[in-house]
Amino acid sequence: MNAEIIAIGSELLTATRVDTNSLYLTEQLNSIGIEVELKTVVGDNEHRLEQLLREAVKRSEIVIATGGLGPTEDDVTKKVVSRVVKKQLVLEQRILERIQARFHNRGLEMPANNARQALVLLGSKILENPVGTAPGLWIEYEGCHILLLPGPPRELKVVFEEACKPRLAELSAGTRLFTQVFKATGLTESKLDEMIAPIYTPYKNPATTILAAAGEIHVHLTGKGKSEEEARKVVTEVADRIEFALGDFVFSRGEETLEQIVGYYLMMRQMTLAVAESCTGGLVSQRLTSVPGSSNYFLCGVTCYSNASKIELAGIPPLLLEMSGAVSLEVAKGLAEGIRMKTGATIGLGITGIAGPSGGSVSKPVGLVHVALALDGVTEHQEHRFGGDRDRIRLWASQAALDMVRRKLI
Amino acid sequence: MNAEIIAIGSELLTATRVDTNSLYLTEQLNSIGIEVELKTVVGDNEHRLEQLLREAVKRSEIVIATGGLGPTEDDVTKKVVSRVVKKQLVLEQRILERIQARFHNRGLEMPANNARQALVLLGSKILENPVGTAPGLWIEYEGCHILLLPGPPRELKVVFEEACKPRLAELSAGTRLFTQVFKATGLTESKLDEMIAPIYTPYKNPATTILAAAGEIHVHLTGKGKSEEEARKVVTEVADRIEFALGDFVFSRGEETLEQIVGYYLMMRQMTLAVAESCTGGLVSQRLTSVPGSSNYFLCGVTCYSNASKIELAGIPPLLLEMSGAVSLEVAKGLAEGIRMKTGATIGLGITGIAGPSGGSVSKPVGLVHVALALDGVTEHQEHRFGGDRDRIRLWASQAALDMVRRKLI
Numbered sequence: 141m142n143a144e145i146i147a148i149g150s151e152l153l154t155a156t157r158v159d160t161n162s163l164y165l166t167e168q169l170n171s172i173g174i175e176v177e178l179k180t181v182v183g184d185n186e187h188r189l190e191q192l193l194r195e196a197v198k199r200s201e202i203v204i205a206t207g208g209l210g211p212t213e214d215d216v217t218k219k220v221v222s223r224v225v226k227k228q229l230v231l232e233q234r235i236l237e238r239i240q241a242r243f244h245n246r247g248l249e250m251p252a253n254n255a256r257q258a259l260v261l262l263g264s265k266i267l268e269n270p271v272g273t274a275p276g277l278w279i280e281y282e283g284c285h286i287l288l289l290p291g292p293p294r295e296l297k298v299v300f301e302e303a304c305k306p307r308l309a310e311l312s313a314g315t316r317l318f319t320q321v322f323k324a325t326g327l328t329e330s331k332l333d334e335m336i337a338p339i340y341t342p343y344k345n346p347a348t349t350i351l352a353a354a355g356e357i358h359v360h361l362t363g364k365g366k367s368e369e370e371a372r373k374v375v376t377e378v379a380d381r382i383e384f385a386l387g388d389f390v391f392s393r394g395e396e397t398l399e400q401i402v403g404y405y406l407m408m409r410q411m412t413l414a415v416a417e418s419c420t421g422g423l424v425s426q427r428l429t430s431v432p433g434s435s436n437y438f439l440c441g442v443t444c445y446s447n448a449s450k451i452e453l454a455g456i457p458p459l460l461l462e463m464s465g466a467v468s469l470e471v472a473k474g475l476a477e478g479i480r481m482k483t484g485a486t487i488g489l490g491i492t493g494i495a496g497p498s499g500g501s502v503s504k505p506v507g508l509v510h511v512a513l514a515l516d517g518v519t520e521h522q523e524h525r526f527g528g529d530r531d532r533i534r535l536w537a538s539q540a541a542l543d544m545v546r547r548k549l550i
Numbered sequence: 551m552n553a554e555i556i557a558i559g560s561e562l563l564t565a566t567r568v569d570t571n572s573l574y575l576t577e578q579l580n581s582i583g584i585e586v587e588l589k590t591v592v593g594d595n596e597h598r599l600e601q602l603l604r605e606a607v608k609r610s611e612i613v614i615a616t617g618g619l620g621p622t623e624d625d626v627t628k629k630v631v632s633r634v635v636k637k638q639l640v641l642e643q644r645i646l647e648r649i650q651a652r653f654h655n656r657g658l659e660m661p662a663n664n665a666r667q668a669l670v671l672l673g674s675k676i677l678e679n680p681v682g683t684a685p686g687l688w689i690e691y692e693g694c695h696i697l698l699l700p701g702p703p704r705e706l707k708v709v710f711e712e713a714c715k716p717r718l719a720e721l722s723a724g725t726r727l728f729t730q731v732f733k734a735t736g737l738t739e740s741k742l743d744e745m746i747a748p749i750y751t752p753y754k755n756p757a758t759t760i761l762a763a764a765g766e767i768h769v770h771l772t773g774k775g776k777s778e779e780e781a782r783k784v785v786t787e788v789a790d791r792i793e794f795a796l797g798d799f800v801f802s803r804g805e806e807t808l809e810q811i812v813g814y815y816l817m818m819r820q821m822t823l824a825v826a827e828s829c830t831g832g833l834v835s836q837r838l839t840s841v842p843g844s845s846n847y848f849l850c851g852v853t854c855y856s857n858a859s860k861i862e863l864a865g866i867p868p869l870l871l872e873m874s875g876a877v878s879l880e881v882a883k884g885l886a887e888g889i890r891m892k893t894g895a896t897i898g899l900g901i902t903g904i905a906g907p908s909g910g911s912v913s914k915p916v917g918l919v920h921v922a923l924a925l926d927g928v929t930e931h932q933e934h935r936f937g938g939d940r941d942r943i944r945l946w947a948s949q950a951a952l953d954m955v956r957r958k959l960i
Binding site for chain 1: 559560561562563564565566568569570573574576577580585586587588589590591592593594595598601602605609620621622623624652655656657658661662663664681702704759761768770824825830831832833834835836838839840842843844845848849850851852853854855856858859862863892893894906907908940941944
């Protein structure tokens with residue numbers, strides 16, 4: 141079955157608010173095999189909403205509308221749905237009494253406006269709301285299930301879980317979804333696609349999505365089956381081949397970040413790490429220490445921006461700085477070796493480069509980054525040229541440095 | 551004029567991703583008097599997208615579609631729009647060459663797939679993308695302006711601001727919105743609202759929105775008028791009183807981040823800064839160095855996670871660590887003074903605390919953070935107790951440390 145979600149409320153059309161209810165609903169719906177194919181946000185605008193609902197009931201089997209069930213003038217959901225499905229709104233005495241009681245229990249008189257919340261569509265099923273005044277409604281119209289749910293997240297969750305989910309699960313019996321994620325780094329999106337398109341294109345099930353995130357690429361495989369086992373089997377068949385094709389570009393088969401994976405390897409091997417970074421400005425340290433428990437393997441980081449601090453904190457010889465320049469293979473190696481020596485860490489990592497926007501030259505352009513890794517008396521080195529602005533260059537440089545550690549420890 | 555925004559990409563229909571491009575676009579469109587009346591998210595599904603676009607061009611004057619312009623099989627935007635507006639896709643040699651050059655400059659061969667990104671709709675205006683491979687397109691169809699923009703936020707912003715905004719502003723001449731933003735830190739959202747609600751509540755124009763962001767609170771005042779001057783006047787009347795009421799809690803009257811403001815003050819006073827941080831793990835350094843030109847005032851940072859590194863890199867006496875513990879007023883002061891001494895910076899900043907989730911005790915609970923600032927032989931100190939998870943505690947601690955510098959330099 142397919143579903144669409146309509147979030148109603150003018151505040152959701154401002155520059156500062158996003159609809160997060162739909163994330164919760166998507167998770168819940170997916171878990172019972174229902175796919176969300178469309179999400180819309182519309183303001184408290186009767187005309188727009190009516191137009192939209194008329195289209196929605198034609199194209200989707202399930203339409204979930206959230207919000208607009210409040211007591212004020214601009215809460216128009218029920219009025220509009222009443223026109224679309226051609227059913228009258230009638231006052232439900234039982235609900236009115238419950239709302240009055242809620243106010244009474246708090247020592248308040250019910251404002252007259254709240255009586256609107258006791259209006260229900262003739263022929264609809266009332267979805268009880270034990271934590272708020274507005275109940276939800278479920279009505280069928282020309283083969284489409286329309287669910288009207290309250291907007292406040294807490295109320296939405298209770299109403300959905302108690303009054304909607306079991307019935308939806310029955311409706312969608314016989315379909316289940318399973319998703320496998322791969323995260324890869326060290327190659328471009330198009331390069332990755334070239335490597336795996338021959339594998340996934342013949343399949344409609346599972347569906348494959350490729351997504352470029354910051355410094356990494358995510359591959360999502362979603363399979364459909366009559367049971368979770370069947371859906372999982374559908375995915376595994378393709379996933380195994382994709383994983384093999386991508387080899388060690390894949391750093392995670394789940395939700396783990398690159399810094400978490402690096403942390404696992406360091407703990408597994410009982411190694412420690414220290415970082416001396418220049419162009420990344422503390423980003424590598426910050427990412428590594430964002431992982432709880434990182435104090436087990438992360439000893440320290442230095443952000444040596446000035447030349448003096450490269451000499452003082454990472455032990456770079458002044459002459460080397462003068463001869464090779466701060467952004468050089470030699471200084472990257474010196475940072476890695478120096479911080480390893482100073483701290484006694486198993487691995488020393490050094491990063492130097494030009495993040496821009498200024499400071500570049502013909503021989504050393506913005507985006508040039510040297511990364512070095514010192515371990516057991518051997519220091520390895522990589523040279524990168526990243527495109528984009530300062531933030532992007534710093535991010536990709538941090539990604540390259542972390543990935544260098546990962547590849548060393550695989 | 552009215553606009554609708556369509557975000558394209560199956561990943562935006564999962565339970566973990568939201569479309570944030572539309573927030574940026576809404577802000578930009580509002581600033582030139584265009585209101586967003588509808589937002590939709592649709593997957594990489596040709597049939598759904600086609601259906602949706604056909605409806606969109608009928609109901610809206612401006613349709614902005616984001617995403618689906620990438621090089622892979624599942625990027626279907628141009629193909630579908632081509633059917634809807636009945637215009638062929640043709641290869642634009644000039645764009646192809648630019649894409650090839652981008653790869654070439656990074657020492658890579660262009661994968662064959664990327665040639666798709668040089669396909670344009672016959673009769674469309676090409677929206678140059680100086681920061682990525684996919685250009686945007688602008689095409690008119692039956693009185694509707696259809697704008698196709700790349701999905702990566704960085705690319706979207708450049709393409710929109712340079713190639714779309716000026717022309718849209720001309721189209722919508724006659725209504726103008728003006729927005730004034732205040733950013734404040736060091737107080738809670740409800741406290742701030744208490745201070746300014748009596749000022750803004752009597753006004754419908756400007757509209758006031760209060761938004762709690764990470765470690766700070768943003769106040770948006772948006773006024774409407776026939777000209778920008780009129781809209782600006784409507785805002786200024788209320789904004790001046792709000793700014794006065796909030797006093798030095800306000801750190802920015804525009805888009806500047808706290809780290810930018812700190813940077814301005816340091817440059818203005820020709821001072822330098824060095825940071826020794828523990829619980830924030832490099833976050834303070836990373837934020838400071840995210841600002842272009844920060845090498846003018848930021849000398850270095852050390853992330854001293856291990857006790858040995860606190861001794862070695864920040865000069866903390868071993869006895870002090872033993873007596874006071876790593877998380878203490880004394881160690882925070884020692885870090886600030888030590889890093890200042892070691893580097894010769896005008897200001898030394900020290901941060902130590904417990905970010906959690908483990909490591910807390912009754913007397914030193916998770917969320918306890920000490921911040922110290924050393925300047926001219928005087929060291930000041932603050933003790934904070936932050937709530938929330940590891941990420942939140944680290945962020946608030948970095949915010950407190952940066953704000954301590956700002957308040958010192960005001």
